[in-house]
Amino acid sequence: MSNNVVDSAGYAIEGVDLWKTFYTSSGGIKRKRIKVEALRGLTVRVPKGVIYGLLGPNGAGKTTFVKIITTLLLPDKGDARVLGYNVLREAPTVRKNIGVMLSVERGFFWKLSGYENLLYFAMIYGMPRREAEERVEELLKLVGLKELGGDEKHFEDMSLGMRARLGLARALLKDPPVLILDEPTLGLDPTSARRLRNLLTDLARRQGKTILLTTHNMYEAEEICDTVGIIRKGKLVAEGSPSQLKRMVSxxxxxxxxxxxxxxxxxxxxxxxxxxxxxxxxxxxxxxxxxxxxxxxxxxxxxxxxxxxxxxxxxxxxxxxxxxxxxxxxxxxxxxxxxxxxx
Amino acid sequence: MSLRLYMSMLQAELYSRIAWYRRNRSLLVAELLWPYATIMVLLGLGLGFGDIERYQETMGIANVILYLLAASATITVSLGVLDNAASIGLWHRWLGTLPYIMLSPASLVAYSTLAGIAAALTTTATQILSISPVVVALGGLQSLGVLLVLASILLIGMLPLTMLGTFTAMTALVAKQEGNLLSFIVPLIIMVSGVFYPVEILPRSLEVLSRVVPLTYVVEAAKLTVNLSSEPWRGLIMATYSLSAMIVAYNLVGYVASRLGEKKVRERGY
Structure with missing residues (x-):
């Protein structure tokens, strides 16, 4: 990672000139090494308090970017910061300031209830037991799982919509100023997707949270995102508000x-x-x-x-x-x- | 990183394990029955090839049943800890919970080690609970002290194994393998630990190997603890010293190697 000086004033998330290459292999006895350039100098800046939608076809590098800014993956080159904290050198601080939702379908203990799952993760993130219990109760109400019985239901018995809400509740456990969501409405029915979008909009507008979400859903991006970035082959190819982008092609x-x-x-x-x-x-x-x-x-x-x-x-x-x-x-x-x- | 964070993570692991036992009661029953199933097999095999007195004499133990129960509990705890610590990364990857664990302010190595300790605590608890009725029936109320000492030895003995498991967990994640790479080591560890026969009857090379395996000292200590007819304390202290040295050595080497493994995991993806 380079030591580029990044002025992070006003930016909640900042990835500058990010590069990442993966190597995989295929074949049985004679293995063939495959090089995949996931990011090729990607620069994305997300101002504080906005909902930023990252769009791109499959393999464009959206998830790689998300993993880098969430400290889950190290870039080969480039600089990434969250609220000014470097994702490599100040990873624990970055993790304290972000809430992450990567997959709706999985990511919880199947045999544990919604309440138990959230309590587990709250303690894993260092929250004292009593404080964790109160926070979990509060979040179960906020995301509307309490009224659906999702607090007692095992994760394996939950609908996709309930799982998405549980995922959002986990992302909010630490009450982080920045939320990073990778395709949060993927696979949800229209009603559940709309409920989730409303929740996200509320979090951004009322609580001032910065939200970065990746999506394939154009309607979703248009409806809730203040700014949209389009990436292709590991590079940002367009950025602006939905109306600005539409004007670009019209x-x-x-x-x-x-x-x-x-x-x-x-x-x-x-x-x-x-x-x-x-x-x-x-x-x-x-x-x-x-x-x-x-x-x-x-x-x-x-x-x-x-x-x-x-x-x-x-x-x-x-x-x-x-x-x-x-x-x-x-x-x-x-x-x-x-x-x-x-x- | 604060001690409070580590304690909170340990609490989380214990909480999830207890919740998991509640949801998987048949597995809990199987764990409780495990030492009895093991000694039945051993006794059956042993009686087929010789008599109990000969075994008692060869092993230098006062009560075969008591010893075998302690030995089975020791093996179960060791296997449980090794398996849990080594598989924890894979388990979380299958569940899809791995990234959320990696998002904790603590390192993945710290988490895996704490998960191993939680596994040691819960497995020791179930095994001691399992054998206690028979131990008390055979040895009287004074044997409760024996159980307490045995539990302490098991917990201390598992600390080096935990880091060994953590290192394996990191290796499995780096190699992007789907299985526990440590599984082939387990029979070897059991073989050289002297748990079911004396270390002295092993070939010289294996006998030397047994001296660097923590389980050997756990077995030795367990043997001395349940061997109420002799004076165990000197031997116990020696075994504790050896285990302490191993805790330092295994954890030091294991920690450095595991941290390198974690860096690779974050470089290559999980």
Whole structure:
């Protein structure tokens, strides 16, 4: 690890120029050595108090990065810090300040209850027994496991949703300022996933916790992340808020107004907008129930302004509007365009 | 790292083991019956090849049953500790709990050692509990003292084995193997420890080897403790000295090697 001086002011998590190569082997008698470059100069900076989503296709290096910043894995080169503490030289302090959730399905004693499992880990992290008991009770309520009987249920009998909540409770045992979650909603049903997302949002907004999560779920990243980083082949290839990223791949604003009226009215309105905003294009599309949609693509002006003007013009010409919206590219479009792969 | 953290981790291990016993009662029963099953096999085999008096004379023991019970308990505790300490890393890797253990402020080596000590405490407790009714029935109430001394010897004797197990645990994780690499050593340790026959009848090379195996001194001490007809104290003190030296040597070498192993685990991934 290099001795790069890193200014960590304002950053909860910081990985600078991280490199990691793994060597595996395959074959029976004649073994073949395989070199896998998991990280190739990855730099990620997560400001304090935000929810940061790390996206990337399988094998992009997300989990390797998570393992490095959680002190579970040593990088070959580069500098990594959590709240300014070096993950190599100050590993015990880093561990005190982070809560980690790596897998929803496993990671607990199968024959022990939710309460027993949490109490075990609280004591493993150095919490005195009495304090641990109180904290576990508090967390079981916070994550909603108490009301589901998850405190007494053995881990093996828990649903995936309950396991995810238990995992989050463990990550919160030390009340750490930083939470690092590797695909926390993987395999969860939509309701459980939404509950977990709500919990995470609450933790960030109300308690000011910094959350780094890796995910394949674009909807999730779009819904709860303040900042999203996309990594590909061990490097950060894009970063920004979901709307900034979407703008990166979209050259045109897209506005769609649907309603009832004559085609002439819709065509005239389209021409009016195109004349006013140079470089714009329009298209009128027939919909079911004798409705029409006017779609405008514009590289200039704001989408809100164009939408408002289009609606106003159509109404003035006697059309009845049933739907009006700005059509943005999804984060999935961004991901596919930037990473070149399906999420 | 504070003593409080280590005590808390030890408490956690004991807590999980007791909870595990509660959930796996049939295994607890099997552990309690283990010394009796062992002496039945030994007595059966022994009677097939000779008589008890000859065995008593060869081993230099006053009461065969008492000795065999103590010896079986010793073996069970040793196996339990070695197996637990050596497999702890693999066990946590299978469960998926290994990264969360590695996230403790203490090192993985410290955790594995404490887990080995917890295993020594619980296995010693179950074995002493198991043999106590028969020992008291045969030796009277004064034999409660014998059990206490035996438990202490077992616990002291397990300390070098714990670090040996910890080193094996690290080796298994570094090598990314799925099995306990120490399992092939266990029969060798038992063979040279003199637990079921005197060390003196072994070939010279094995006899020398037996002198660096902690279990030999545990067996010697156990033999002296249950041998109520003679004066055991001098021998016991000698055995304790030898064990103390081994605790220092095994733990020193084992700790350095295990820390190197832990560094490799964090370099290569677990």
């Amino acid at each position: 050259e045109y604003y897209s506005v769609r107004v649907t309603g009832r009226g004559t085609r002439e009215v819709f065509e005239e309105t389209g021409r009016y907008i195109v004349d006013k905003y140079s470089g714009s294009r329009y298209k009128v599309v027939a919909r079911e129930n004798e409705r029409l949609s006017l779609i405008i693509l514009s590289p200039v002006g704001s989408e809100e302004q164009i939408l408002a003007e289009t609606v106003q013009k159509l109404v003035d010409k006697g059309a009845r509007i049933t739907d009006a919206r700005i059509i943005e590219p999804t984060l999935e479009d961004v991901f596919i365009k930037i990473s070149g792969e399906e999420p």
